[in-house]
């Protein structure tokens with residue numbers, strides 16, 4: 001993986017033996033969003049295939065998606081967290097069938113787990129179930145799980161994400177799918193709340209998260225990711241959603257930190273996106 005900006009700067013101040021020590025430590029990657037972790041070369045290959053299949057069939061695609069896919073073929077440079085969310089409509093156009101979701105999942109698992117010096121010893125990949133013309137949300141999750149379950153259970157597992165922008169009915173559908181698949185013995189280990197930190201009314205999701213917890217699924221939530229996330233929201237996420245892990249948690253205030261310490265909640269830090 002190549003690093004840029006702050007992450008590259010941070011790495012530069014370490015000595016060679018410190019870098020080697022960090023490389024050799026066995027790691028658990030607990031916060032990898034499938035569609036946000038597709039290796040750039042695979043994403044670009046998928047973008048080129050998409051553009052040529054589209055030109056051949058003459059099917060209609062929105063200009064915004066076409067432009068987004070074209071940008072992906074050239075490589076992207078991000079400066080602000082909000083720019084990052086604008087990439088997903090194009091990425092989602094590339095992973096809109098079970099075959100292409102499976103290809104993306106395979107590439108992500110491979111990039112984390114199969115290098116001679118793997119990036120991690122255990123990958124808990126997460127993804128948001130999507131329904132498209134060629135698959136429903138269960139079909140989406142099954143396509144991903146097939147790939148996850150090719151690895152031993154101590155190497156790879158899946159978290160089902162819900163998105164802050166979802167309608168409550170869809171959140172309920174996603175969480176019920178996570179519960180059912182777990183009951184069927186599939187390798188779903190938890191649920192997540194993610195999505196653009198500026199969006200969504202979260203109170204309506206609480207009971208569904210509590211159901212998931214009661215059925216034995218782990219709960220992680222993206223929290224306090226930007227300065228604009230209000231204290232009341234952070235407090236509600238910590239108390240009502242009862243998470244055992246937190247995504248980012250970049251802007252927790254003193255009160256929130258106290259709860260995190262008291263309840264011994266793990267924080268999934270992502271140094272590159274926290275700095276964005």
Ligand SMILES: CNc1ncnc2c1ncn2[C@@H]1O[C@H](COP(=O)(O)O)[C@@H](O)[C@H]1O
Pocket residue numbers: 033034035036081084088126127128161163194195196197222225273
């Ligand atoms: C930078 N910090 C972040 N904060 C919040 N949500 C994020 C995120 N990074 C990614 N996502 C969420 O993950 C989805 C893409 O992967 P999946 O389609 O689920 O596999 C994005 O649409 C967004 O909702």
